[in-house]
Amino acid sequence: MSSVKFSYEKLERFCRDAFIKFGFTSEEAAQISDVLLLADLYGVKSHGTQRLVRYHKSIENGCTNPKAKPEIVFETPVSAVIDAHAAMGQLVSIFATNLAIKKAKEVGMAFVSVKNSNHFGIAGYYTKMALDAGMIGIAATNSESIMVHTNSREAVLGSNPIAFAMPAEPYPFWFDAATTVVPKGKLEVYHKADKELSDGWAVDETGAESHDAKRVLGCIDKKLGSGGILPVGGKSEDSGSHKGYGYSMICELLCSITSGGATSNHHVRAKGQPAGTCHSFIVIDPKIFGDPEEIKEHLSVFLEELRSAKRADENVPIYTHGEKEAISYKERMENGIDVDISTVSEMVNICNYLGMDSVQYLGDIDISEAKESTYEVSYKK
Amino acid sequence: MSSVKFSYEKLERFCRDAFIKFGFTSEEAAQISDVLLLADLYGVKSHGTQRLVRYHKSIENGCTNPKAKPEIVFETPVSAVIDAHAAMGQLVSIFATNLAIKKAKEVGMAFVSVKNSNHFGIAGYYTKMALDAGMIGIAATNSESIMVHTNSREAVLGSNPIAFAMPAEPYPFWFDAATTVVPKGKLEVYHKADKELSDGWAVDETGAESHDAKRVLGCIDKKLGSGGILPVGGKSEDSGSHKGYGYSMICELLCSITSGGATSNHHVRAKGQPAGTCHSFIVIDPKIFGDPEEIKEHLSVFLEELRSAKRADENVPIYTHGEKEAISYKERMENGIDVDISTVSEMVNICNYLGMDSVQYLGDIDISEAKESTYEVSYKK
Numbered sequence: 219m220s221s222v223k224f225s226y227e228k229l230e231r232f233c234r235d236a237f238i239k240f241g242f243t244s245e246e247a248a249q250i251s252d253v254l255l256l257a258d259l260y261g262v263k264s265h266g267t268q269r270l271v272r273y274h275k276s277i278e279n280g281c282t283n284p285k286a287k288p289e290i291v292f293e294t295p296v297s298a299v300i301d302a303h304a305a306m307g308q309l310v311s312i313f314a315t316n317l318a319i320k321k322a323k324e325v326g327m328a329f330v331s332v333k334n335s336n337h338f339g340i341a342g343y344y345t346k347m348a349l350d351a352g353m354i355g356i357a358a359t360n361s362e363s364i365m366v367h368t369n370s371r372e373a374v375l376g377s378n379p380i381a382f383a384m385p386a387e388p389y390p391f392w393f394d395a396a397t398t399v400v401p402k403g404k405l406e407v408y409h410k411a412d413k414e415l416s417d418g419w420a421v422d423e424t425g426a427e428s429h430d431a432k433r434v435l436g437c438i439d440k441k442l443g444s445g446g447i448l449p450v451g452g453k454s455e456d457s458g459s460h461k462g463y464g465y466s467m468i469c470e471l472l473c474s475i476t477s478g479g480a481t482s483n484h485h486v487r488a489k490g491q492p493a494g495t496c497h498s499f500i501v502i503d504p505k506i507f508g509d510p511e512e513i514k515e516h517l518s519v520f521l522e523e524l525r526s527a528k529r530a531d532e533n534v535p536i537y538t539h540g541e542k543e544a545i546s547y548k549e550r551m552e553n554g555i556d557v558d559i560s561t562v563s564e565m566v567n568i569c570n571y572l573g574m575d576s577v578q579y580l581g582d583i584d585i586s587e588a589k590e591s592t593y594e595v596s597y598k599k
Numbered sequence: 600m601s602s603v604k605f606s607y608e609k610l611e612r613f614c615r616d617a618f619i620k621f622g623f624t625s626e627e628a629a630q631i632s633d634v635l636l637l638a639d640l641y642g643v644k645s646h647g648t649q650r651l652v653r654y655h656k657s658i659e660n661g662c663t664n665p666k667a668k669p670e671i672v673f674e675t676p677v678s679a680v681i682d683a684h685a686a687m688g689q690l691v692s693i694f695a696t697n698l699a700i701k702k703a704k705e706v707g708m709a710f711v712s713v714k715n716s717n718h719f720g721i722a723g724y725y726t727k728m729a730l731d732a733g734m735i736g737i738a739a740t741n742s743e744s745i746m747v748h749t750n751s752r753e754a755v756l757g758s759n760p761i762a763f764a765m766p767a768e769p770y771p772f773w774f775d776a777a778t779t780v781v782p783k784g785k786l787e788v789y790h791k792a793d794k795e796l797s798d799g800w801a802v803d804e805t806g807a808e809s810h811d812a813k814r815v816l817g818c819i820d821k822k823l824g825s826g827g828i829l830p831v832g833g834k835s836e837d838s839g840s841h842k843g844y845g846y847s848m849i850c851e852l853l854c855s856i857t858s859g860g861a862t863s864n865h866h867v868r869a870k871g872q873p874a875g876t877c878h879s880f881i882v883i884d885p886k887i888f889g890d891p892e893e894i895k896e897h898l899s900v901f902l903e904e905l906r907s908a909k910r911a912d913e914n915v916p917i918y919t920h921g922e923k924e925a926i927s928y929k930e931r932m933e934n935g936i937d938v939d940i941s942t943v944s945e946m947v948n949i950c951n952y953l954g955m956d957s958v959q960y961l962g963d964i965d966i967s968e969a970k971e972s973t974y975e976v977s978y979k980k
Contacts, residue, residue: 297887327710371909375905456797457833458781460920467774475894478893506710507859508680523864528751528753
């Protein structure tokens with residue numbers, strides 16, 4: 219697929235102004251844009267500008283409320299439970315993370331969970347906020363149910379990513395991954411490319427393993443009640459299915475159970491109704507273990523040992539988590555961010571919808587090659 | 600392999616008296632036995648009486664010091680770092696978990712990490728301690744390096760299990776799993792049975808995937824510097840290798856980095872020297888999120904939804920984590936615990952070594968079918 223390269227500044231101006239037009243304050247719009255664009259800068263394309271169309275639909279359909287303000291409904295010195303009241307996930311999550319950082323600075327560690335929210339972007343944005351404050355960060359979220367747990371054919375759990383970050387040099391440890399073996403976006407890519415799914419990725423509505431992306435996506439999107447994506451570890455306990463299922467459960471417990479919110483299987487996808495997404499944010503000040511500089515040095519040495527281990531293939535480098543993202547960030551800040559032509563087309567649509575001059579914001583781009591968005595078809599007008 | 604069924608009481612008496620003879624106080628011996636036997640009661644055979652021979656060798660060789668007392672070397676109201684001084688892993692871990700529970704009761708949550716320790720048995724014993732106090736528990740440990748991380752052929756990380764438990768009815772959520780795709784013990788079982796390893800389990804010293812258990816075990820035991828077991832998610836990023844590698848990293852960071860102890864690749868296996876194992880214990884009081892009874896009820900409902908989801912195969916039940924263990928515990932407490940004849944033979948050896956009357960403790964058992972222990976060959980006299 220062809221793509222267009224934009225400078226970070228150009229995309230940031232477009233995103234910020236679009237979210238202002240959607241009804242957010244300029245500070246809120248800047249926060250949302252920052253979360254989205256960090257994903258693009260880190261190379262996590264699925265969670266960057268590519269998601270704009272989903273947020274657009276969610277706001278338009280009254281699932282996300284731009285005027286909602288998060289409310290702390292329970293609080294202790296080390297914790298808080300927040301009701302998002304259907305706010306934009308990014309906004310309540312930045313609020314929650316800042317609260318967790320403040321509490322961690324005061325008491326050493328803190329745990330803030332959130333209910334009644336919406337998609338929050340990349341979990342790793344919030345662990346990066348902890349990193350920027352010199353802290354260890356953990357962030358997690360549940361989602362619509364797409365994961366078929368071990369021996370089930372019904373998707374009960376979400377993609378349920380867990381992110382974990384800890385300061386180190388020259389790159390922090392920054393891990394952010396869905397607990398499904400692959401994200402739903404990967405099935406969409408395989409579908410578009412007419413590629414067969416790999417072994418251990420998905421099951422169809424009968425519970426049998428499936429290599430047919432279209433069929434599995436149909437199960438999820440049509441809410442057939444059966445079929446979906448497998449946990450990391452695949453279908454059988456032999457390959458560790460119960461472990462991925464367990465990590466997904468840990469995510470679910472941290473988010474929906476501690477907040478008293480909706481578990482993934484009770485998320486809503488209907489006009490005018492909030493999704494019910496739940497998040498959690500844990501922040502730990504390394505000072506509670508001793509000298510933060512010594513701890514950072516210890517981790518930095520260990521990460522270098524991992525990177526310089528003997529390679530399975532001399533031509534394939536060994537990475538530590540967050541290294542690729544740090545490299546990508548620097549490169550894209552300098553040289554710009556590639557955006558798929560289909561996403562550009564969606565951005566032009568957003569301009570038209572919001573009464574923004576797309577040529578002024580994005581340039582005069584030929585979008586004839588763009589494919590129509592297949593995402594969130596139930597929301598199409 | 601044939602086995603002998605013992606009552607819990609009989610095994611407990613044997614283990615307790617053996618550890619007293621090894622030099623522990625009767626209270627310490629009871630604690631160690633409790634950890635070991637919970638593994639057998641839960642059906643986690645690899646970590647029960649089967650491990651006695653390893654503890655025997657470790658004490659005999661001066662790696663574990665029965666007289667060592669754990670020392671708190673750094674402390675805050677929410678945290679502590681403990682130097683185990685080469686104590687028995689179980690003892691320092693019970694001490695650390697009790698400290699974490701005490702702190703969590705006072706401030707809501709607590710994080711205690713431990714360095715310079717030894718093998719601590721099943722991680723889930725310590726999360727069960729948290730459960731018994733009505734708390735959420737997380738426990739983790741690093742180990743000798745056996746995991747070959749993504750794109751590496753060198754084992755740098757350990758088996759690095761993470762355990763997580765939270766109160767629920769009729770069974771708590773109780774998850775305890777190595778972040779390797781399979782534990783080392785599984786390779787030993789396959790080796791004994793002359794079975795080929797499954798895809799995505801292990802690589803040999805060249806970095807190529809291997810189905811040869813003997814060859815891979817040789818890599819680990821002879822410390823060849825290459826070859827070992829893969830993370831959950833297997834060998835390639837396509838199947839989620841980087842995710843299992845990430846979970847193993849989280850374990851490592853929680854244990855060795857926060858405690859300032861030895862990372863898995865710096866563990867020692869030599870006479871007279873402590874292993875350097877590190878652990879971590881996080882305890883969270885559900886009261887910091889609201890009413891613990893409501894939270895427990897919320898989780899209990901969700902677990903039941905998972906168990907009663909549509910099955911992939913009507914004849915194969917869906918479990919939640921900890922359910923099999925709760926069933927096994929009840930059954931074995933009532934009907935006794937099966938111990939492999941080879942393990943019984945090792946127990947007879949321990950009796951002879953310690954001057955205990957094996958017939959009085961274990962009965963007059965024909966151990967002619969027992970295989971010689973292949974474990975820890977470097978320690979053989």
